[in-house]
Amino acid sequence: MAKAKGVRIIVTLECTECRSNPDKRSPGVSRYTSTKNRRNTTARLELKKFCTHCNKHTVHKEIK
Secondary structure (H helix, E strand, O other), X not given: OXXXXXXXXXXXXXXXXXXHOOOOXXXXXXXXXXXXXXXXXXXXXXXXXXXXXXXXXXXXXXXX
């Protein structure tokens, strides 16, 4: 018997400015991992996190 999927899932957060800005300090895209409750938060997650490539706090959005 397979276990049922849990309510909490792991999501990846990616910097929105790194994706769209080619003139940044260093190559690459900042990514974080976090967990969210699938029942309470059905929409995509958006958090302000520190981006090491932009060297400032930017909005990080949930990716697949």
